[in-house]
Amino acid sequence: MKKILFAASECIPFIKTGGLADVVGSLPKSIDKRYFDVRVILPKYACMKEEFKSKLQYLTHFYMDFNYKNEYVGVLTTELDGVTFYFIDSEYYFSGPSPYCGDPLFEIEKFAYFSKAVLSCLPLINFQPDILHCHDWQTGLIPVYLHERFQGDMFFMSMKSIMTIHNLKFQGRWDVKAVQNITGLSGYYFTSDKMESYKDANLLKGGLVFADAITTVSATYAKEIMTDFYGEGLNGLLAARVNDLRGIVNGISYDEFDPAKDKALKYPFNIENFRTEKVKNKLALQKELGLKEDKKTMMIGIVSRLTDQKGFDLIAYMMDELCQDGVQIVVVGTGEERYQNMFRHFAWKYPDKVSANIYYSDELAHKVYGASDAFLMPSLFEPCGLSQLIALHYGTIPIVRETGGLRDTVEPFNEYENKGTGFSFANYNAHEMLYTVRNCERIYYDKKRKWNAMVERAMEQDFSWKKSALKYQEMYDWMIG
Numbered sequence: 001m002k003k004i005l006f007a008a009s010e011c012i013p014f015i016k017t018g019g020l021a022d023v024v025g026s027l028p029k030s031i032d033k034r035y036f037d038v039r040v041i042l043p044k045y046a047c048m049k050e051e052f053k054s055k056l057q058y059l060t061h062f063y064m065d066f067n068y069k070n071e072y073v074g075v076l077t078t079e080l081d082g083v084t085f086y087f088i089d090s091e092y093y094f095s096g097p098s099p100y101c102g103d104p105l106f107e108i109e110k111f112a113y114f115s116k117a118v119l120s121c122l123p124l125i126n127f128q129p130d131i132l133h134c135h136d137w138q139t140g141l142i143p144v145y146l147h148e149r150f151q152g153d154m155f156f157m158s159m160k161s162i163m164t165i166h167n168l169k170f171q172g173r174w175d176v177k178a179v180q181n182i183t184g185l186s187g188y189y190f191t192s193d194k195m196e197s198y199k200d201a202n203l204l205k206g207g208l209v210f211a212d213a214i215t216t217v218s219a220t221y222a223k224e225i226m227t228d229f230y231g232e233g234l235n236g237l238l239a240a241r242v243n244d245l246r247g248i249v250n251g252i253s254y255d256e257f258d259p260a261k262d263k264a265l266k267y268p269f270n271i272e273n274f275r276t277e278k279v280k281n282k283l284a285l286q287k288e289l290g291l292k293e294d295k296k297t298m299m300i301g302i303v304s305r306l307t308d309q310k311g312f313d314l315i316a317y318m319m320d321e322l323c324q325d326g327v328q329i330v331v332v333g334t335g336e337e338r339y340q341n342m343f344r345h346f347a348w349k350y351p352d353k354v355s356a357n358i359y360y361s362d363e364l365a366h367k368v369y370g371a372s373d374a375f376l377m378p379s380l381f382e383p384c385g386l387s388q389l390i391a392l393h394y395g396t397i398p399i400v401r402e403t404g405g406l407r408d409t410v411e412p413f414n415e416y417e418n419k420g421t422g423f424s425f426a427n428y429n430a431h432e433m434l435y436t437v438r439n440c441e442r443i444y445y446d447k448k449r450k451w452n453a454m455v456e457r458a459m460e461q462d463f464s465w466k467k468s469a470l471k472y473q474e475m476y477d478w479m480i481g
Contacts, residue, residue: 002480004031005129006040007118009111009138014052014085015045015099019250019386020136020166023217026253028083030465031473039127041118043110044076044087046095052078056087060124066113067182073117075125086125088117107138108174108203109182115141119150130480132161137172139163140207141183144195147210148185160479163211165204167383168225168232169309172203179203198233208237213479214245215472217384218405222247230381248472249408250384251465252393257369259394264366271459274395275452278370285371289355291328298444299328300437301372301396303365303387306335306343306358311378311401316342317430323350325441330372332357332364369394374440378425378433382406388422389463395455398422399440401433409463413443413454421458 010016012025028038044056056076063070074089088094093110100107119142122128134142143161150156176190179201190196195206208214216222224230226239238245259278260270266284269277279295286293304310315322316339322329323346331343331354343356357364369375375391377400384405388398392409400406402424413420425436443451 001037002035002131002476003127003129004028004036004038004131004133004476005118005122005127006038006133006135007115007139007142008040008042008135009114010099011040011042011085013080014042015048017099018166019384022252022386023164023166023250024135026251026465027469027472029081030251030469032469033082036473036476039084039086039129041086041088043094043099043114044074044089045099046091047097047099059086060121061089062120062124064117064120065184066116067109067184071113073121075121077125086121088114088121090117105174105178108172108179111138111172111203112141112179112183115139116145118142119145119156123155128155129159131476132159133164134161134207134211135164136166137170137204137207140172140203140205142207143210143212144183144185144189144206148189160212161207161210162213162215162475162479163204163207165208165214165216165225165383168204168216168230168234171197171205171232171234173197173200175199176201202234205234205237208234208241212244213475214238214241215475216245216247218249218408219247220407221381221383221404224381224404246475247408248468248475249405249463250386250389251463251468252386252389254393254464257366257390257393259370262366262370264363265370269370269395271395271456274455274459278395281367281371282373285330285367286328288367289330289357290351291330291355292352297326297328298374298441299330299372300374300376300399301368301391302329302331302333302376303368304331304333304335304377306331306333306339308336309380309382310335311380311428311433312336312339312342314378314428314430314433315376318434319346321434322437323353325438326445327437327441328353328355329376330355330357330368332359332361332368334358334360369396372396373444374399374423374437376437377401377406379403379406380428385409392421392458392461392463395459397440397451397454397458399433399437400424401428402426409461415443415447415450418450418453419457420454421461422454 010021267280347356382404410422
């Protein structure tokens with residue numbers, strides 16, 4: 001039995017702020033338990049829901065030398081869906097009202113403590129993983145500490161580490177002196193070939209230098225991050241480690257996202273009956289949101305953080321023109337104020353056509369996936385993206401920019417060969433986006449047969465975690481040998 005330990009700062013259902021939590025919660029369940037014992041270790045946040053905190057059982061505690069102090073480390077455990085979870089307990093570091101506090105230096109201290117505690121607790125909880133699978137900058141110090149002070153110990157000697165990048169933009173950077181003091185690492189680790197990056201200490205860079213393998217969440221993003229534009233200052237290092245870098249596309253949970261069983265949908269549907277049932281959800285949503293009730297009008301859904309990264313500057317530039325078309329636009333999400341206000345303005349100007357829901361509701365998001373005809377996602381960069389995978393499964397045709405995981409998961413429609421599962425454009429350009437949306441409208445209105453065949457192909461796609469899990473299993477086998 002090969003042993004794998006996932007280390008991360010968040011994980012569904014315990015704590016979630018973004019897509020990282022979905023991956024860490026879903027992937028271990030999908031890995032074949034006949035060959036792999038996969039466990040997960042997380043911080044025990046005070047802001048976790050009581051229903052989860054009450055199920056945790058005390059395992060052990062100890063004191064650890066950290067940041068010139070003797071810090072308490074508690075370890076608790078629980079089991080869920082056949083996976084063992086461990087939680088590192090520290091009232092000082094994890095008692096805030098949310099998982100991240102917004103103070104970058106305290107965040108670095110908190111996750112340096114977590115990284116050291118993860119390694120320190122392993123002999124005491126009697127779990128000796130073959131691989132430590134670390135996620136994002138918050139666990140970047142685990143491969144560093146493993147190299148620096150644990151490798152000499154027999155218990156740790158054969159342990160390998162993987163660093164997975166979910167979003168390269170976030171790196172855990174601060175000035176070298178402060179990070180050196182907090183971590184207790186010697187000056188040897190703060191050189192430009194290790195943890196120093198543009199005169200700052202960089203926790204993610206440390207992880208990328210010392211990990212035995214690096215993964216990211218799509219094949220295209222793995223190539224993109226080796227370029228200046230997407231590399232966030234680490235493209236040179238990633239290019240140097242190209243032989244250890246691979247892209248494995250994320251999956252989604254088809255238990256949670258299944259139009260045939262989705263409790264949020266008034267009219268569940270599947271690949272057999274979507275022609276008659278999907279449109280009923282559209283009419284129900286139009287009524288609920290006060291849009292003009294018309295089953296023939298093409299509805300474009302947007303469920304997203306409203307930020308530059310997601311391409312909202314392109315949408316803002318073209319929104320007035322888009323509202324002249326025979327479409328309705330339904331938006332769910334929060335983010336930058338200018339985009340929130342932009343959508344509010346257009347909802348006021350075109351109340352029949354635009355619904356701006358500037359809050360996040362899981363139930364409404366599911367309704368939008370189930371009711372919309374198309375889903376707009378013109379991201380500037382997108383490591384993997386989950387929304388387009390959900391949209392495909394709900395027969396909602398994605399309109400995306402060809403970047404990262406969007407490029408890997410949405411096959412552009414070819415009218416002449418009758419192929420493809422969505423519409424895409426290459427350049428980050430508002431006019432190109434509008435042209436692509438209008439091409440999508442044309443097929444929807446004028447070529448209904450071709451449209452329905454595309455919806456069928458979209459719903460047939462398999463982006464379940466099982467598929468991604470096989471690729472991770474291959475990598476684990478290759479590393480452990």
